[in-house]
Amino acid sequence: MKLRSLVAILATALVFTSAAAKQKPTTPQPIFNRAPLVEVPYAQLPIGEITPEGWLRTQMQTMLDGMTGNLDDVYAFVVGDNNAWLGGEGDAWERGPYWIDGALPMAHIMGDKALLAKANKWVEAILASQKENGYFGPDTDRTPIPGMQRTNAADWWPRMVALKILQQHYMATGDERVIEFMTRYFKYQLEKLPSTPLNNWTYWGAERGGDNLLIVHWLYNITGEKSLLELGEIIHKLSADWTARFTTDNHLYRQNSLHCVNLGQGFKEPVIYWQQSKSDTHLNAPLEALNRIRHTIGFPTGLWAGDELLHFGNPTRGSELCTAVEMMYSLEEMYRITGDNTYADLLERVAYNALPTQITDGGDARQYYQQINQVEVTRKQRNFSTPHQDTDILFGILTGYPCCTCNLHQAWPKLVQNLWLKSAEGGVAAMVYAPSKLSTTLADGTKVVIDEQTCYPFEEQIRFAISLPDRKHRTAAFPFELRIPEWCDKYTLTVNGQEVNAESVRKGTIRLNRTWSDGDELLLTLNAPVRSSRWYDNAAVVERGPLVYALRMEEKWQKHICEGEDIKQLGEYYYEVTSTTPWNVALRNADLKEEKIATSFVVEKSACSDKPWSLESAPIKLKAKAHVLPEWELNRNSAGDFCYYTQQAPKGEVGEVVDIELIPFGCTTLRIAEFPVR
Structure with a gap:
């Protein structure tokens, strides 16, 4: 880092620190829409009020101990101290943010001081980088270096990610x-965007303008500054027209x-803008897109075939990890804004099927693309539109393309943050089910703790233990909303x-409006029948509850240590996974009939461990019969x-009829999930 840059950053940081010292931080509160934006049913709770428990806490800790907590060491070349967002001369674009x-x-939810110190260093650097005109962040293009993004530094797009950081x-x-x-920054955007549009440097800013608009609305709801609504109109007009893409164009x-x-990021833009336009066309556009x-192009995991370009839903086409992560974020925001359970149901489908299988059980590697029917993970040719030297399907640090290495970390923490929401009626809402604890304060100052005890999505019972820690309040009146999933x-x-x-x-939403007592226990039991659905070429998929089920295949993992130039391109290691388990089987058509499916697929449950997302510890399986298809080959x-x-x-x-075992998709690495039917 040049001394001049360091001095400038420290000087600006001193100004911000001095200003901050004069005003105490406010206590974060749920933020609902103010007029003229539409009224919304829910608001996010302050970060830290929701904590993970059970298997979800173990999953968060695994990521914390793995890449999330240590990416500045694992990927120091890009997100280390030389990153341009920290004042260095390295990577200047999206990956650090x-x-x-x-x-x-993750750091706030888990109370991890070491990671919080790392994150706060970036927060302070971002705050300190703001110029008098409101612009912020690195803006100097430098000579390209392989593996680093040092051009288009002034692009609008990475600043949208930085705004999300500051919001959190x-x-x-x-x-x-x-x-x-x-x-200050939005005043700058209001002045500059008409002459320097979102796609001025790259097209990513226009494609992802909804992320910018989301934060503009968030700030308006705090300050009430009318010019922010004017800025919102400008950002929407300069963004890709996702409403048209979803309703009148033929993109899908x-x-x-x-x-x-x-596509995953653009999904939310029409709904975000609907808050301002109040047009049903914008409100309904994502629903039409889903249909x-x-x-x-759809996949049974709630996503679509895209490697990186869209394809019809052949189960051997790829699905990028960033797609899962960004679609989860879009679904979380769309549900908060609309209360439409279509989005919450789909969020669970993505989070509990696609997400767990694309990151290793130890949190030390990720897979750029996954396949629905994935029978080997090897460095060989496949039918992907961007093959990246045949490394896309490997589990590694940088295999495929490095964006997912940096972007995957928001998935689990933001899911935790959206398990519970504040309702507009002053109560609480359980949006997505998972073991967790909510510690919040009602409008009258009463503190409420709700302990959600469950192994969901592997079981159908969800127990809510309610406690009132303040001895002065042994009862509390508030509405409690619950979601009844579409499959129930x-x-x-x-x-x-x-x-x-x-x-x-x-x-799909019910409410209990009552006076609760300390020690009350609310028990929700959902019925989860075995179901089948049809996908690409009428292939059959077996489902139960929010989970898709896949053929259980034994796995042989082999770790490859990289050397020389491969380290820069692929990271220090990657994994290949193979199996000797036969996979060429078809489900029997008669077994999928509505009147027979319940008896044809036998449900067997076992104890739920704190690490359920693995081949060995899958807590539920389905046993069934299948036909061998000898001519179905690689x-x-x-x-x-x-x-x-x-x-x-x-x-x-x-061929012959054989016994097969199906386990949750998220517990597999190798699998068949879309089956031929005979």
């Missing part, structure tokens, strides 16, 4: 410097039309063992193209 966008909430910092600490900082019917991650995707055909609800009725708020190192559904199977195509 990507890491902190997940590392900061405020929601964890109440640091008022964030409000002043954003106010056409291969190679969009970048897979842009189109289901029958074209019936449920029971009891309080202290007595069955109770709840009022319906909207489709093609370009994937499960070969095959007729997944036929009305007239060729004579001799179907």
Whole structure:
């Protein structure tokens, strides 16, 4: 780092520190919309009020001990101290902010002082980088270095990620410097965007403008500054027209039309803008997109075929990890804004199927692309639009492309942050189910703790133990909202063992509005029947609850240590995974009939460990029968193209009947999840 740059940063930091010393941080509060934005049903709670328990805490700790807590060592070349966002001369674009966008909430939620110190260093550097005109961050292009992004430094896009970091910092600490900082920056955007649009440097800013608009609305709800609504209109007009893409254009019917991650990020833009436009066209656009995707490019994990360009949903096409992470964030925001349970159901589908299988059990490597039907993980050719020297499917640090190495960290912390929401009626809402604890304060000052005890998504019972820590308040009146997932055909609800009725708020949402006592226990039991759905070429997928099930295949992991130039490109190591388990089987058509499916797939449960997302400890499995298909073989190192559904199977195509075992998709590395039917 040049001495002049260091002095400038320290001097600016001193100004901010002095200003901060004069004003105490406010206590973060849930932030609802103010007029004229539409009223929304929910608001996020301050970071730290929701903590993970059970398997979810173990999962968070695994990531904390792995890449999330140590990326500045594992990937020091890019996110270390020479990063331009820290005042250095290194990487100046999205990757450093990507890491902190997940590392900061992880540190606050888990109470990890070491990671919090790392995250705060970035927060302070971002705050200190702001110029008098409101602009911030690195803006100097430097000579390209392989493996580093040092050009387009002034691009709008990476600043959108930095804004998300500052928003979360405020929601964890109440640091008022964030409000002043954003106010200045958005004044700068209001002045400059008409002449320097979002796609001025790269097209990413326009594709992902919804992230910018989201923070503009967030700040408006705090300050009420009317010019922010004017800025919101400008950002929407300069962003890619996701509403048209979802409703009138043919992007979702056409291969190679969009970048897979842009689609995940763009999903929320129409709903975000709907808060300002109040147009049903914007509100309904993502729902129409989901309907189109289901029958074209869709995958049963809640995502789509995109490696990196979109494809029709062949189960051997790739699905990028960044797609899962960004779609989760979009779904979290869309549910908060609309209360539409379509988004919460889909969030669970992505989080509990696609996400766990794309990161190693030890949190030390990730997979750039995953396949629905993934029968080997090897450095060989496959049918991906961007093969990256045939490393896309490997588990590694930098295999495929490095963006996911930095961006994956937001997935689990933001899921935790959205398990519970504050309702507009002053109560609480359980949005997504997972073992967790909520510690919050009601409007009248009463402190409430709700301990959510469950092994969901591996079990169907969710127990909520309510306690009131303040001895002055042994009862508290507040509404408690619960989500009834789309797959649940019936449920029971009891309080202290007595069955109770709840009022319906909207489709899939119920509310108990009562006076709660310290020690009350609310028990929700969801019925989760085995179901089947049809996907690419009418392939069959077996589901139960929020989980997709896949053929259990034994795994042989082999770690490869990289040397020389490979270290710069791939990281220090990567894993290949192979199996000797036969995978070429078809489900029997008769077993999938509605009247037979419950008896054809036998559910077996075992104790839920604190690490359930693995082949060895999967707490639930389905046993069934299948036909062997001798002629279904590998093609370009994937499960070969095959007729997944036929009305007239060729004579001799179907082999013997065998017993198979299905386990949750998220517990697998190798699998068949979309099955031929015979």
